[in-house]
Amino acid sequence: MKRKARAARTRLERDTMGELAVPADALYGAQTARALENFPISGLRPHPAFVDATVRVKLAAARVNGRLRLLPARKAKAIAAAAEEVLAGRWRDQFVVDVYQAGAGTSHHMNVNEVLANRACELLGGRRGDAKLVHPNDDVNLGQSTNDVVPTAMRLAALELAPPVVEALQGLADTFQQKAEDWDGIVKSGRTHLNDATPIRLGQEVSGWAAALRAAAARLLNALPEAGALGIGGTAVGTGLNADPRYPALMVEELSKLTGAPLVLAPNPFYAMQSLAPFVAISGALRGSAVELLRLGGDVRLLGSGPNTGLGELRLPPVQPGSSIMPGKVNPSMAEMLAMVSYQVIGLDAAVAAAASGGQLELNVMMPLVAFDLCHALGITAAAVRAFDERCAQGLEADEARCRHYAERTVSLATALAPRIGYAAAAEIVKASVRTGRSIVDLAEEGSGLGAAEARRILDPAKLTRPGRA
Template sequence: MARTPRPRRGGTRIEQDTMGTMEVPAAALYGAQTARAVENFPISGLRPHPAFVDATVRVKLAAARVNAKLGLLPRDKARAIEAAAREVLAGQWRDQFVVDVYQAGAGTSHHMNVNEVLANRACELLGGRRGDRALVDPNDHVNMAQSTNDVIPTAIRLAALELAPGVLEAVSDLAATFERKAGEWDGLVKSGRTHLMDATPVRLGQEVSGWAAALRHAGRRVADALPELAALGIGGTAVGTGLNADRRYRALICKELDRLTGVPFVPAGNTFYAMQSLAPFAALSGALRVLALELLRIGGDVRLLGSGPNTGLGELRLPPVQPGSSIMPGKVNPSMAEMLAMVSYQAIGLDAAIAAATSGGQLELNVMMPLVAFDLCHLLTILANAVAAFDRRCARGLEADPERLRHYADRTVSLATALAPRLGYAAAAEIVKESVRSGRSIVDVAVEKGGLAPSEARRLLDPARLTVPGRA
């Protein structure tokens, strides 16, 4: 039996891996391979996303149970690994996952960080010391029947499926807020605007209903990208062949992960595809990018309609959430819409990185998985939080200014569109030109230039009548 490493003076202990010995902080649950990674990759200071850590740990927990059930892993070791995993999932030992996001390809460093933490904690739970590989080995026991190459894409799937409901819920809530606002504001007529220029009238409720519909469609695109993530390549081990894994392992670990998460996981129909391709993550990321594009547009509309209070459009009043200037007293800015825009731009950038990484695989493996894992988890997290905050702190508190809305509705020169069926396009265009030149209302010019009776002109040019299909 190998001798158990003992802590050295100076707060370190010696652990060993296939490259030799390595000093590890005495208080660390991780071991030699993690310590090497910490030295090799002092890149960003960013650590793995908590959902990705949890997902990797759940794979380890499920694997320990399955390997014990198959009689391949002693039950006492399996129980200790499971207990260590449950401690992590309960929030303990979070400071032990220390490998930088930008690390060795495929995620081997993160994977071994998890293996070592669980192995060393399992050793302690069995009455041994950290680093006692004869008691619980990170490779032989925690990693039994597994490879970085099937664990990491599986963990990304688990993490994404854990985080995605937060996005879907936030988007649904924001859509519901706009649907309520659309109902409240359905009687408020305003000037439409195309090319940021006067257009025919529209009801504020109709305009806002378009925002709600856009969000509903965006949410469905995200939801449609999720089912493929439930097909797991776990059990493919190194290249998809399943070498060193029991033939029953793939089906059993999918069932175990189903029990742990409530997600109906199934073995992928083709393990080689599941391990070579990151396309399912790119598809989800792409759907999130479309959501971000819609959020940019809608948030921009809120900013425009709320601009002012005296020199902008001022059709909406945004709830004040904080002072808007360090020098201009009383200034209030559309802070929540600005935050939403920043997060949306970041989402677009993260999607671009995920798309590029997805194309970067070669043969049996895409080594860019650590980047995709972090960026996809980060993308899901910030979108969920941003949409929820915008909904709570801005959208729900939006108020309309009926007087400003009617003011613009009565003055849009595109009211003349209703005159085209009566007078013809060219004659209506001349009325518009005269109204713009003279500053007189479309109604007055239509009476003078179009030969209409005042009552007919008022009827034809009533903004409210122009917000429904048909000829005025």
Template sequence: MARQPRARAARGARTRIERDTMGEMTVPATALYGAQTARAVENFPISGLRAHPAFVDATVRIKLAAARTNAGLGLLPRRKARAIEQVAREVLAGRHRDQFVVDVYQAGAGTSHNMNVNEVLANRAAELLGGRRGDRALVDPNDDVNMAQSTNDVVPTAIRLAALELAPEVIAALSALAGTFDAKARAWDGVVKSGRTHLMDATPIRLGQEVSGWAAALGAAAGRVRDALPELSVLGLGGTAVGTGLNADARYRARVVRELERLTGVPLTPAPNPFYAMQSLAPFVALSGALRTAALELLRIGGDVRLLGSGPNTGLGELRLPPVQPGSSIMPGKVNPSMAEMLAMVSYQVVALDGAVAWAASGGQLELNVMMPLVAFDLCHALDILARAVRAFDARCARGLEADRERARHYAERTVSLATALAPRLGYAGAAEIVKASVATGRSIVDLAIEKGGLTPAQARRALDAARLTRPGRG
């Protein structure tokens, strides 16, 4: 085996020289990464965004599982494997986080990210074995840390593991918000209000009924996210470059997946068809789509909260929102629906991220989709911010909502759509005439039902009782 070149750095120098297959690169002396990462930093000064921590953790766990597996197969010296494992444990404990420096927008497939992780683990492992950073003779980032792997099977596996780590937080947050609204629905079951369709008067509804719809929608949204997870647990790891498993021991695939299962505590299985697992990003599209649907529901529900809480004197005002901060720099005392506004902005972002994931997933060719770095960041980012936003909205807004019962009753008794209950008696056209007269004169539907519809006062009050109209039946 050819002797690997050693890194060169003078004592006290601020930089050192490392080599890769393209030649020498200057690397900060304190950096744990090496030449390939330094090239990526030079090539991609794009956004300042770095890999999501969950994606870094997932990649490191793959390296740890691979080192253990290859050592168990007798292919990687146990001394090297133990050093790689120690570094992986350090990273997973929160150390060396500043060493993952490659921009999100980088070379296709994520080779730069994969090598960033390989180099950090290799250089730190070399130190643990008594050498210097960049001493490839002790631990090589390609030959040792990346043994039996390719970027092409590591990165899609890492995206899966990161999503499986983050998605339960979204499910829990949506489910908790659904629970909050379910409790509100029970508490407000006796609050009668006007329904509204097209933002116009509609027949009465109980506030509890309205809010129960929100709870059910969020429960369904959580279920859609949950339903998208099983396919993520099917891993193409071990397929190496194109799915054939070249340069990996025949026993490696099954063993490394079992090792990852032990490390993550999540049930994982080798993909029955590794070529599909490496070519297609459809499982990520499915999860992203479920997040988009959840975001759309949150937009709708948050918008309803804003409408029902509008006022205090010139809006609907049927809900009272908890004040969380001053709402204006010029209007004293103004309080805005800040948490619902934040939820809307996050939801818009999640919808936009889903669009990017969808386009990226369509950009694969033949054995590989090179757009995986974008999918990795956008999917992790969407999972992260959606969970945080829902939790904050729940804690700072939903749980503190109060119903204005008098205002709700006021609108319920004045909606012109009360006349809908008269249609079985007077016919659609006759009821419509009463509505027109009420709008024109401002008189109540009850009074006009007595005057124009021939109902007795008792009949009119019973037929047009707002609470009664929130239940199935004919007037």
């Protein structure tokens, strides 16, 4: 009884290395089962966008091969139907190969081929594992190779995941731009080197944040077009061996319909296969966004520090209790999250760059690492920026009185005196203010020789936020 029960839980499938027991309820086959044995590394599975992209390549191939009559119509339709089921959300638990796997992504690729082949068998009324009915290599992979399918899928995944990042960055920029307009009349002390600087309007400061985010979004957008040049149809090394000459152009046409992305056939299929430069460019632009987000999130934390012993010029919306021991403490949790995600993105970019430099001759075998890290970085950036925008930036409030207080107390007000009384004399007033704690305005009224009314006119903080001499 035990032997029968054990046998019922598995089935035998065959690949070029021989027979292997596969779980009876699995849609994948022998090559995937071998990969599970070989690579019990991280427990990380392929990114969902990368799975979808690979399946879209298979769907397009089934349609094109059917159209070219390279596959019998009934078989092509079954493979396409299986792919459409996956894209509709079914069988997601069947894509099981660890991120760290065989070079170039052969294991992931065969996982997809086997799942679609076995499901197509069922749709045709057969049983899982009946390779004579639908074969994962001969039918699902007809006219293809890991070496052109995986980089094509990586491109499609990046083109799917990057626009939400651009949208999130632009959305946060819109939020800050609105804040900049709302706060344009609030004068505060500028700060350079984390020390007093000349006055600035809070709206001016925050407008710089909005501009930085728009520039970051533009850099990411500018990195995308090259990813739309597909080397599909190059098969093993870019020569197109075993692919119908009509196949590459038809694949680009079909994938364009499936994705809505502006896809073209790569002018040089060898470059498209050898180089991961398009992914380096996208990852690098994303790293640039992370650097800006770190800076801006840090500024929000600084300006919101307090409430009584920090700068306190901004009030951050409370989202959760900040301490397990200090009652009533509220931390800048959303800005802290944004920083963690940004650090992670910078680290992922370093891995992408290193892996991209590790290609040899006709292929870069580090593609699975680049695919996962880039997809992961794009996904978490979009989510983090949206959450920070909705849960922090939109709820920011300005403490106008505190801003004005610091604007009137900054010792760098004396900068406006320099054109009238000279740099050295203005510096003496600054030293006296630091030494005595008295304001620059009071000291200027007494010791600048300008007279009280003139000194106050020159040192009006609001006037010092505009171009020109005071």
